[in-house]
């Protein structure tokens with residue numbers, strides 16, 4: 001298998017089955033056989049004569065060729081007793097003590113199995129309102145988020161991976177100002193990403209500079225008003241300071257809700273790419289674009305035939321995952337099988353552009369994004385339709401927004417995931433993000449440092465006859481190769497890193513992928529440390545105008561402990 005040492009280390013640390021002494025009892029190769037076999041087995045449920053072994057071989061080849069990988073819980077748990085295969089869940093939080101603590105318990109079970117949970121806290125009554133049974137006063141959504149956070153912290157130790165949460169509050173909840181600032185102390189509520197749920201009415205008030213109503217969810221009464229522009233500016237200021245909260249556009253999520261009869265979409269999964277109904281789960285999978293390139297006339301181009309084949313196999317794979325998945329709750333089992341949402345996306349997009357010689361921050365880059373995703377979405381839907389022919393449409397198809405069209409096996413087909421771990425396993429750039437850094441320092445044992453260089457860059461510089469260790473040191477030092485002398489102009493133009501890409505291009509790229517994605521796109525808009533609040537506001541407004549479903553921004557250096565650093569401190 002063409003995997004790097006890094007990838008092997010990740011798989012060995014977290015994904016392999018272990019005995020009671022913590023020793024792996026399977027090899028990396030056996031892991032992929034385990035997953036392929038368990039997922040292919042679902043075919044027999046629809047066709048007793050299905051050649052399950054042949055399908056298992058196809059799935060095995062697709063994964064070990066690094067053409068496609070399912071989300072981490074599928075790799076970890078398929079073919080094992082736990083059998084929980086989804087990365088994304090949304091749980092309802094209703095306004096009663098019982099419901100709140102049920103949600104905490106359910107989230108703990110999901111975290112233990114490697115899934116992430118999203119919640120809307122918008123139904124909880126405002127801080128200071130009355131508690132009927134006791135005559136006391138309610139402590140409000142943010143106080144309960146802290147309980148969810150503490151529970152997550154405790155489960156973290158024994159689980160397969162760190163539990164992640166999304167917390168959402170509608171902009172018209174009376175506690176919205178407290179929510180916006182609830183992570184300004186960056187040590188608070190650390191197991192949550194938070195997003196403000198914006199409505200179109202609110203965005204219009206921002207434009208017009210008007211006031212809008214705050215509504216107590218318990219009684220439906222208006223408890224006050226706020227100036228929309230001031231609230232928007234507070235969100236911007238907070239995001240500028242710490243990267244949070246993000247924003248999501250609730251009306252837009254619901255315009256694309258495939259089965260409105262089942263209720264409103266109030267939340268997404270932790271990283272924002274998967275809007276879901278309460279009690280719904282979704283399994284994701286990502287196609288590695290780098291292995292779908294071929295050389296034609298001395299240049300790299302997309303191998304559309306291979307990509308089409310992989311898309312079809314991947315949809316088949318993900319639909320099978322829904323079948324063999326063991327859901328942590330009956331309600332989740334029921335909801336997830338009723339809509340059968342899957343989230344097929346891509347990774348290695350930035351690397352693909354490097355091979356093609358196209359800058360990420362260019363119209364040609366954006367056009368390439370649309371071309372790739374249009375194909376993934378179109379062929380993905382064709383395959384889902386084909387599966388509907390043999391396996392039946394998703395059970396709620398008759399009441400879905402698709403009811404007058406062709407049947408589909410899955411209420412949604414496409415999602416762009418962050419691919420945090422998958423991209424390490426595949427050895428490519430993550431999701432649809434630009435390359436973060438082309439050279440960085442890795443601390444290895446006994447305090448020695450090692451410069452890690454992006455292989456595509458190394459090859460290009462070597463071809464051009466200019467590669468040297470000194471050059472790499474300068475790239476590390478400057479965090480970018482834009483101003484490093486001795487690098488040919490053409491290479492500089494193409495090898496842009498996240499910080500060379502202006503925020504506007506980040507948003508344009510997100511919008512390009514969103515145009516052809518059923519669910520949403522995981523994307524962070526990177527800002528330099530020197531960015532102003534006005535620039536952040538501009539990006540939010542642009543994201544709204546270009547049809548994105550939400551935005552997350554991050555200004556370099558705005559948190560003490562950031563995951564990725566450029567420059568010497570990596």
Ligand code: UDP
Nearest residue numbers: 071072087115116271417418419420421422
């Ligand atoms: N996720 C999680 N905990 C983590 C990482 C991810 O719960 O530590 C969930 C979360 O819902 C996230 C989704 O998995 O949105 C997909 O994340 P990613 O693509 O990075 O996961 P991978 O499959 O690469 O591990």
